[in-house]
Amino acid sequence: MGRTIIHADLDAFYASVEQLDNPELRGKPVVVGGPPESRGVVTTASYEARKFGLRSAMPMSRALRLCPTAIRVSPRFDRYGDISRQVMEVFRSVTPLVEPLSMDEAFLDVTGLHAPYGGARGLGEYLKRTVKEKTGLTLSVGVGINKTVAKIATDAGKPDGLVVVQPGAEAAFLALMPTRVLWGIGPRSEASLADSGFRTVGEIAQATADQLEALFGARGRELWEMANGRDEREIVTEYERKYVGAENTFPRDLPDGPALREELAHLAQGVAERLRNSGMRSRTIAIKLRYSNFRTITRQMSRPDPTDDVQEILAAAGTLLDRVAEEGDHFRLLGIHCSKLTDSEPKEGTLPLFE
DNA sequence: TCTGGGGTCCTAGGACCC
DNA sequence: TCTGGGGTCCTAGGACCC
Numbered sequence: 001m002g003r004t005i006i007h008a009d010l011d012a013f014y015a016s017v018e019q020l021d022n023p024e025l026r027g028k029p030v031v032v033g034g035p036p037e038s039r040g041v042v043t044t045a046s047y048e049a050r051k052f053g054l055r056s057a058m059p060m061s062r063a064l065r066l067c068p069t070a071i072r073v074s075p076r077f078d079r080y081g082d083i084s085r086q087v088m089e090v091f092r093s094v095t096p097l098v099e100p101l102s103m104d105e106a107f108l109d110v111t112g113l114h115a116p117y118g119g120a121r122g123l124g125e126y127l128k129r130t131v132k133e134k135t136g137l138t139l140s141v142g143v144g145i146n147k148t149v150a151k152i153a154t155d156a157g158k159p160d161g162l163v164v165v166q167p168g169a170e171a172a173f174l175a176l177m178p179t180r181v182l183w184g185i186g187p188r189s190e191a192s193l194a195d196s197g198f199r200t201v202g203e204i205a206q207a208t209a210d211q212l213e214a215l216f217g218a219r220g221r222e223l224w225e226m227a228n229g230r231d232e233r234e235i236v237t238e239y240e241r242k243y244v245g246a247e248n249t250f251p252r253d254l255p256d257g258p259a260l261r262e263e264l265a266h267l268a269q270g271v272a273e274r275l276r277n278s279g280m281r282s283r284t285i286a287i288k289l290r291y292s293n294f295r296t297i298t299r300q301m302s303r304p305d306p307t308d309d310v311q312e313i314l315a316a317a318g319t320l321l322d323r324v325a326e327e328g329d330h331f332r333l334l335g336i337h338c339s340k341l342t343d344s345e346p347k348e349g350t351l352p353l354f355e
Numbered sequence: 356t357c358t359g360g361g362g363t364c365c366t367a368g369g370a371c372c373c
Numbered sequence: 374t375c376t377g378g379g380g381t382c383c384t385a386g387g388a389c390c391c
Contacts, residue, residue: 102391
């Protein structure tokens with residue numbers, strides 16, 4: 001059964017919101033992210049800033065050196081969250097089958113729904129127009145027979161794009177794209193694929209599934225399917241959170257001592273609060289440490305019973321830190337992560353053993 | 356040039372049980 | 374004296390996504 005999947009993504013979301021809220025920023029290179037002196041990185045660069053080579057995840061110090069006229073703004077996540085909710089509402093006004101991927105991005109399954117809009121393209125135009133009217137932001141939209149094709153279509157049209165890949169046109173659409181466009185192919189996998197002679201999606205598609213499997217295991221076969229424009233993944237509207245974490249990179253490296261322990265307590269406080277707010281408890285507590293030389297380690301311990309208590313989380317994290325911290329070590333990052341999550345409400349029909 | 360913070364998923368080795 | 378095989382849980386690290 002043929003599906004129609006839409007992928008929609010707001011253009012340079014955080015930076016666009018800042019330009020929307022502050023007219024003085026419009027038409028100028030804007031970067032959202034932490035200050036360079038606190039080792040901030042670029043979270044989002046406006047399209048004007050991208051002309052200078054500024055990109056997400058770039059160290060802010062480097063970004064401002066590349067583009068000294070860029071205006072840096074600290075992120076305002078609450079504001080982005082408000083707008084995100086408005087945009088997701090627009091999506092849900094079309095179909096309940098909406099899968100948000102992040103604040104600015106979602107998949108929609110619109111199979112059989114687009115006729116009243118004058119087809120898939122008409123529906124894409126409707127979404128773009130409605131989001132623009134309600135929020136003032138531009139949306140890029142991709143349409144295809146599955147998630148892989150729809151997402152790559154969105155990226156191909158950015159910014160303010162609308163790309164519809166007709167059923168049957170997948171192979172031609174994907175053939176010349178670099179392997180990097182496929183979901184799950186980052187710098188490492190791209191290099192490793194290139195080592196095996198695969199530089200474009202078309203080159204993967206033309207190999208055999210067995211070849212890919214021999215080189216990259218089960219992942220290789222999936223890759224081959226995606227490269228051939230096949231992807232059966234459904235839209236997932238609800239999912240269980242598996243992990244709650246908080247971490248902080250310090251403006252300057254810290255040795256183990258009162259300041260680091262205070263930071264640990266602060267992180268425990270934040271994580272415990274978020275666990276309680278989402279009605280979850282955790283059975284596995286982990287710490288993450290990054291040394292001055294950027295080497296990163298994690299240490300975790302599991303408890304017999306789940307907890308959302310600050311003191312218990314802090315005690316576990318403190319024990320883990322005691323075990324690894326050595327005289328002379330300096331750390332640039334510290335984090336606490338909680339996993340093995342369960343609902344804190346007892347299941348209906350079960351009674352507490354003791355009262 | 357000097358590298359964020361929130362996550363997800365996968366792999367691999369070892370302990371332990373039957 | 375030598376040593377199976379399946380299953381599950383735990384731990385550590387790493388790639389990747391936005």
